[in-house]
Amino acid sequence: MPSPYNLEVEYNCNECSVRAERLFCNMNEPVVRALDGVKFTSLYPKGSLLFVEGEDPRGVFILCSGRAKLTTSSTEGKTLIVKIAEPGEVLGASATILGRPYEVSAETIEPSQLNFIKRDDFLKFLNTHLEACMHTAQQLSEKYHSAQREIRSLGLSQTTAEKLARLLLDWCVNDGEATPKGMRLKVLLTHEEIAQMIGTTRETVTRLLSDFKRRKIIDVKGSTLLVTNRDDLEAMVSV
């Protein structure tokens, strides 16, 4: 029977075929059984808001499949995407642990499977299983390092073109598919969202992408972006 959004849904964490590859989920069977006992599995379409910046923490979401953007907003409504969360990440952990409002909002950008754990249950789970604490600490360390990389890019890039080049190079490393014509990227973000990732405007992103295309650094067809001259992108980046 087809599943909603064509997702391969896994309700039982112990039977999950990719558990061993996931930083948080790769725990011993008894701990994963305990995790199974407190989590609620849900499927979300693209564009679902999981939690909102400033909201009291209800709990954590384990992203089993799909992706989600983590954003923060200014009082004037300007939005910055601080991270695109990938499968295996635990969302909302720092707010849940500290008992403070969520620092960011989380919204799915693809149909996604998420396992939700209520705050009290998550804290009890950590309190009972040392291994879960260690894996959460590793996950938080990873998030901290990722945030530091963003800070480096935002703080040291001299121009917006450099920030965009850096972003495209990161995508090449993380999600690129090597082809004879160059590195192929499936871009699921709009120009507006790309702008929100590098702290600029939608107009600037559109102009820069056109410029990169004119200089034959990239080629764009629909949501597929082909990096045809990676060396030129590398040359733009000083960070």
Place this chain on the structure above:
Amino acid sequence: MTVETQTETGSPVISESVIRALSRFEKAEGWPTGSILFREGEQPRGVYIIHSGEIDQLFSSRTGQAKPLLVAGPGQILGLSCVVSGKAHNCSATARTPSVTGFIDRDRFTSLLEEQPALWWSILQMLSTDINSCYDCMRTLTHMGR
């Protein structure tokens, strides 16, 4: 393991027992302004508990330009995420003002965690606070102060 309580302002409290547990094994070190605690790319030797002063966290570009983009102060622990993850330092740390830190060697810190699992909860709180500081920094860098 006991989940720590929090202050009324919401800031995490590290219990006296945790502070005692760490201070028994730390080596106090004084850092004059400008001295380097660790360099970007180095493997973590241990953690630095800041007792006084301010420590700049500097990020370098490929051209050698280095900017202090984060500042750590008393009560914070530098190098924690690197020790937990085993990854190299993402930035360099230099004393912005005369500072005093308590250094705990990586192996000693790891054995402390094995001996006293309650420390893990404090580590989760500190890492969570560090992540929030990064988000604040990102908001500042993109002129999005709240």
